[in-house]
Amino acid sequence: xxxxxxxxxxxxxxxxxxxxxxxxxxxxxxxxxxxxxxxxxxxxxxxxxxxxxxxxxxxxxxxxxxxxxxxxxxxxxxxxxxxxxxxxxxxxxxxxxxxxxxxxxxxxxxxxxxxxxxxxxxxxxxxxxxxxxxxxxxxxxxxxxxxxxxxxxxxxxxxxxxxxxxxxxxxxxxxxxxxxxxxxxxxxxxxxxxxxxxxxxxxxxxxxxxxxxxxxxxxxxxxx
Amino acid sequence: xxxxxxxxxxxxxxxxxxxxxxxxxxxxxxxxxxxxxxxxxxxxxxxxxxxxxxxxxxxxxxxxxxxxxxxxxxxxxxxxxxxxxxxxxxxxxxxxxxxxxxxxxxxxxxxxxxxxxxxxxxxxxxxxxxxxxxxxxxxxxxxxxxxxxxxxxxxxxxxxxxxxxxxxxxxxxxxxxxxxxxxxxxxxxxxxxxxxxxxxxxxxxxxxxxxxxxxxxxxxxxxxxxxxxxxxxxxxxxxxxxxxxxxxxxxxxxxxxxxxxxxxxxxxxxxxxxxxxxxxxxxxxxxxxxxxxxxxxxxxxxxxxxxxxxxxxxxxxxxxxxxxxxxxxxxxxxxxxxxxxxxxxxxxxxxxxxxxxxxxxxxxxxxxxxxxxxxxxxxxxxxxxxxxxxxxxxxxxxxxxxxxxxxxxxxxxxxxxxxxxxxxxxxxxxxxxxxxxxxxxxxxxxxxxxxxxxxxxxxxxx
Numbered sequence: 136x137x138x139x140x141x142x143x144x145x146x147x148x149x150x151x152x153x154x155x156x157x158x159x160x161x162x163x164x165x166x167x168x169x170x171x172x173x174x175x176x177x178x179x180x181x182x183x184x185x186x187x188x189x190x191x192x193x194x195x196x197x198x199x200x201x202x203x204x205x206x207x208x209x210x211x212x213x214x215x216x217x218x219x220x221x222x223x224x225x226x227x228x229x230x231x232x233x234x235x236x237x238x239x240x241x242x243x244x245x246x247x248x249x250x251x252x253x254x255x256x257x258x259x260x261x262x263x264x265x266x267x268x269x270x271x272x273x274x275x276x277x278x279x280x281x282x283x284x285x286x287x288x289x290x291x292x293x294x295x296x297x298x299x300x301x302x303x304x305x306x307x308x309x310x311x312x313x314x315x316x317x318x319x320x321x322x323x324x325x326x327x328x329x330x331x332x333x334x335x336x337x338x339x340x341x342x343x344x345x346x347x348x349x350x351x352x353x354x355x356x357x358x359x
Numbered sequence: 360x361x362x363x364x365x366x367x368x369x370x371x372x373x374x375x376x377x378x379x380x381x382x383x384x385x386x387x388x389x390x391x392x393x394x395x396x397x398x399x400x401x402x403x404x405x406x407x408x409x410x411x412x413x414x415x416x417x418x419x420x421x422x423x424x425x426x427x428x429x430x431x432x433x434x435x436x437x438x439x440x441x442x443x444x445x446x447x448x449x450x451x452x453x454x455x456x457x458x459x460x461x462x463x464x465x466x467x468x469x470x471x472x473x474x475x476x477x478x479x480x481x482x483x484x485x486x487x488x489x490x491x492x493x494x495x496x497x498x499x500x501x502x503x504x505x506x507x508x509x510x511x512x513x514x515x516x517x518x519x520x521x522x523x524x525x526x527x528x529x530x531x532x533x534x535x536x537x538x539x540x541x542x543x544x545x546x547x548x549x550x551x552x553x554x555x556x557x558x559x560x561x562x563x564x565x566x567x568x569x570x571x572x573x574x575x576x577x578x579x580x581x582x583x584x585x586x587x588x589x590x591x592x593x594x595x596x597x598x599x600x601x602x603x604x605x606x607x608x609x610x611x612x613x614x615x616x617x618x619x620x621x622x623x624x625x626x627x628x629x630x631x632x633x634x635x636x637x638x639x640x641x642x643x644x645x646x647x648x649x650x651x652x653x654x655x656x657x658x659x660x661x662x663x664x665x666x667x668x669x670x671x672x673x674x675x676x677x678x679x680x681x682x683x684x685x686x687x688x689x690x691x692x693x694x695x696x697x698x699x700x701x702x703x704x705x706x707x708x709x710x711x712x713x714x715x716x717x718x719x720x721x722x723x724x725x726x727x728x729x730x731x732x733x734x735x736x737x738x739x740x741x742x743x744x745x746x747x748x749x750x751x752x753x754x755x756x757x758x759x760x761x762x763x764x765x766x767x768x769x770x771x772x773x774x775x776x777x778x779x780x781x782x783x784x785x786x787x788x789x790x791x792x793x794x795x796x797x798x799x800x801x802x803x804x805x806x807x808x809x810x811x812x813x814x815x816x817x818x819x820x821x
Contacts, residue, residue, distance in 0.1 A: 174766070176803015180743035180821040195683055202744070206710055206818070207702035209743035217703050221719055223690055224698040234690050241686020297799045297820075300777040302760070306738045307777065307797050307804055307820060332740075 160288065160316050160328060161186065163244075165269040168262050170281035170318075173292030178312040181332055182290065183273040184213045187244035190271060191219040194243035199235060200224045201248040201277060226250060232257040239270045249276040258285050288320035293327075309333035360384045360396045360696065364718060367399055384696070385718065398692050401427050402637050409641035412618070414454050423603060423621040427637065429477075431470055431621055448486055461485070468492045470621075471546050475503055492549050497522030504543045509536065521547040564660035565590045572611040572653025576643045579654050583635040590659045591628040600625035601661030606638050611652025616642060619662075629685070635659065687719055704729045708736045708782055709795070710745045710806070710818050735782050737795060742806050742818030749815035752807050754798065764800055771800045779809070 163169055163186040171179040187196050188210075196215060198205050200222050210220050221242075225234055228250045238245050239261070249258070258274070262285045265272040274281055281289065292312055299308030310332045317325045361367040366387050369378045376391035384396055404427035412430060415422050423431040434447060441447040448464050455462055465476025467489035476487040476495070489495045499521045501510040518524055524532075524547035532540040565586050573579045594600055602625055607617040620626075620634045639657075642650055691699045696718055705715040705725030713736075715725040753765035754773075763770045777797040784790020793810040795817070806818030 174802055175744055175819045175821045176800075176805060178803070178821060181740075184743075204744040204746050204819070206741060206743055206745040207714060208704075208710060208741035209821075211704070212740055218701065220702065221687065222700045222702065223694055224700065225694040227694075230693050234693055237686050237689045237693070241682040241684075294801070295803055297775070297804050300775040300797055300799050303776060303778065305777050307740065307799070310804070310820070 160320055160326070161330065162189075163187065163271040163273070163288070165271055166266040167287040167320075168265055168272045168274060168285060169288045169290065170286030171273065171275045171290050171292075172280040177292030177295045178310055178330070178332060179275060179290065179292055181209055181213060182312070182314075182330060183246050183275055184210050184215065186273055187246055187271060188214045190244040191215040195219050195221055196244045196246065197238050197242050198222045199231075199238070199245065199247035201226050201231070201250045228253055232261060235261050235272075236264055239264050239268045239272065242270065244271045244273075246273045247275070249274050249281070251276075251278045255282040255285075258282060262286070286318055288316065289318045291315045291317075361399045364696070396696070398696070401633075402640050404428065405637035406641040406644060411455060411458055414458075415451065418450060418454060421619065423619040425621045429474075431473065434466070444488055448488075452486075465489070467495065469549055472496055472549065475499055478503070496547060496549050497525065504546060506539060506543070509539055509543060512536070525549075563590070563594060563664075564658055565593065566656060566658040568656045569654060572655045574653040576640055579639045579643060579657070580636045582657060583639055584632045586657060586659050587631040587635055588628055590661060591626065591631060594661065594664065599664040600627070601631075602626070602663040603661070604631060604634070605658075605660040605662060606635055607656075607658040607660065608639070608642060608650060608654055609656040609658075610650040611655045614651065616650070621663075629682075631659075691719065706731050706733055708733050708780075709808075710737060710741050711747070713741075735780050737780060737797075737806060737818075740820065743821040744819040746816060746818075749808060749810075749817050752805070752814045752816035754807065754814045761796065761798055764798060764805070766800070766802055771802055773798055773800055775799045782808075 161182070169183065169186055171183050173179050184198075190196060191214070196210075196219060198207070198210065198220060203224055203226070205222055205224075207217065207220055207222060211217060223234060223238070225231060231247075231250055231253060235245060235247050245265075258281060261272070274286065280291070291314065293315055294313040296311045296313075297307055298310070299305045312330050312332070314328050314330060315325060316328055317323075364384050366378060366380055366382045366384055368380065369387075373387070373391060373394055376394070378387045378391055378394065388394055388396070408424075408427045412422055412424060415430060415432060419432050419434060419437045421433055423433075425431060432451075434444075437447055438444055441450055444466055448466065451464065452462065461482060462485060463477050463480040464486045465473045465478070465480060466487070467473040467476050469492055472489050472492040472495055476489050479487045497520060501513040501519060501521065501524065503521065504510060504524075513519070513524065518527070524543060527544065529541075529544055532544045536543070567582055567586055569582070573582065590604075591600065603619055603621045604626060605617060605619045607615060609615050618638055620638070622630065626634075639654075643654075687699060699719040700716050701719050703715045703717065703725055705713060706727030706729045707713040712727075713729070754761050755763045755770075761773045761776050763772055765771075776799060779794030779796055782793045782795065784792065791810060793808050795806060795808050797820075798805045798807055804820040805816060806820070808815045808817045
């Protein structure tokens with residue numbers, strides 16, 4: 136099991152900058168696109184929803200559910216009110232692009248699962264449209280990754296560690312997901328961050344943990 | 360099916376099964392499972408309605424359209440010409456007879472009373488003539504004001520008819536209900552809208568000329584959008600918006616076609632663009648012989664300007680709301696009405712049970728009270744992915760302890776696990792016993808159910 140992190144934040148400017156940057160990584164400005172890749176179970180759905188949750192205050196968000204497996208309870212736990220989340224179910228690869236384009240024109244944020252076999256061209260067009268409409272878009276490919284240049288922020292899950300369960304005792308309480316972040320949001324550099332999720336609507340972010348430079352990082356901050 | 364998920368029209372066969380206009384489409388499908396639902400397309404309806412309007416205009420000029428299917432006809436002059444109200448209505452009936460379908464006529468001194476009179480008609484009695492507007496309006500239920508919230512509040516105050524609303528002091532209604540109350544009070548008293556006290560331009564109409572003439576509908580629609588934006592934008596600084604707009608198209612051969620559109624609420628930019636598009640489509644693509652030689656000029660002339668409806672509440676954003684509604688309607692048309700859903704919490708033990716789904720735009724209800732205790736309920740956090748049906752899941756158990764999980768083609772060791780949470784079904788109903796486990800691996804955590812010796816996946820903690 137994972138040991139608990141220290142709760143103090145080092146006062147050195149260098150470390151504060153690191154934390155500030157890591158915190159900024161898990162925010163999505165209007166018109167920005169995040170791409171999430173990793174197998175189901177790595178916690179990316181909740182991370183994706185948390186990126187959009189701040190926009191639910193102003194209007195509805197849409198979850199485009201390709202697999203038909205979306206559970207809105209996870210979104211509610213991330214702070215999205217039930218009436219602010221609309222789920223669209225469609226596994227039709229032909230109409231997928233039209234649906235996302237229509238939604239970008241009318242809602243505050245879109246979380247879209249990307250069906251396998253979709254042409255890259257469709258994603259590039261949608262990315263341009265999201266930027267024009269200033270609607271944040273989270274794309275979660277069902278398999279594989281997004282083509283390069285689509286997303287402002289790419290998050291790839293490397294490892295997930297759960298706490299709370301023992302041999303038949305307890306229950307799942309919190310999760311730490313190690314993510315590799317890349318894209319324009321990381322200024323072109325590949326960074327490793329760790330996100331702690333305890334089931335509430337706050338994610339805690341720790342930069343560089345798991346990377347070789349993580350030895351001096353101690354602490355955690357609130358992302359919200 | 361209309362924008363709000365309700366039946367707006369149905370054929371004889373559907374009526375025979377008990378389907379009625381205004382019924383939720385879900386209810387209609389429940390009583391008549393073989394029913395075919397078609398989403399309403401107002402542009403197509405307008406194209407088909409245009410010949411009807413033209414026919415009416417051969418009898419009486421200056422017809423005003425409220426929506427495809429509803430027209431207001433000023434008849435004060437025509438009544439004398441045709442020899443009375445009934446004779447006029449019969450003449451209109453006769454002229455429209457060859458279009459078929461169900462026609463209803465309401466006749467009154469004011470537009471509000473006329474509209475309510477139409478709503479009083481039935482298939483067997485398609486005409487309702489109001490002799491005394493004031494008495495007719497006084498007997499109407501408060502629901503006829505068109506606002507459920509307002510009607511509910513009036514009822515709560517013991518006011519059930521518009522006659523009772525009309526007797527309330529105007530100032531008290533305004534201070535209690537604001538703009539909506541003022542409008543309701545006016546309608547209840549049979550009074551029209553106040554003329555705007557502000558100075559507005561002498562000729563607020565907007566017009567565009569095209570050289571060469573436009574022959575393509577899409578081009579015309581694009582121009583219409585700009586024109587509508589200009590019109591609403593020009594009036595906005597004066598705090599007014601039109602309740603009526605006269606759309607005039609001039610063809611290259613010099614012929615002019617004109618149509619008046621009316622709206623109970625003042626036209627917004629979007630609603631006006633929509634109506635101009637419908638009208639142009641009916642003229643250009645419809646059965647009315649098109650615009651010969653192309654569209655040379657288009658003019659939008661506002662009428663019946665009022666200041667109501669332009670002042671939004673502090674946090675209100677009507678544009679966003681309209682855009683959202685429009686986007687959802689379009690998505691509903693693409694993905695199907697059953698695939699645009701809103702979820703609400705309800706009681707239950709498994710994650711899938713704790714969600715009550717409703718189509719977007721329809722009222723949601725939950726079967727089980729979420730506030731009741733649900734022993735055996737899986738604790739939070741909730742799995743982010745829940746399959747619609749349990750999926751067979753391969754786990755190797757050694758002495759009752761899970762050891763390995765098959766994820767796609769590879770076996771992954773179980774790092775830790777919790778459970779079981781036992782679920783006892785209704786044995787008298789054939790429900791069995793099942794145990795739920797949370798299984799943690801290096802690739803993620805899963806919620807599974809063991810039932811009759813087999814393991815099923817019922818949630819993924821993604």
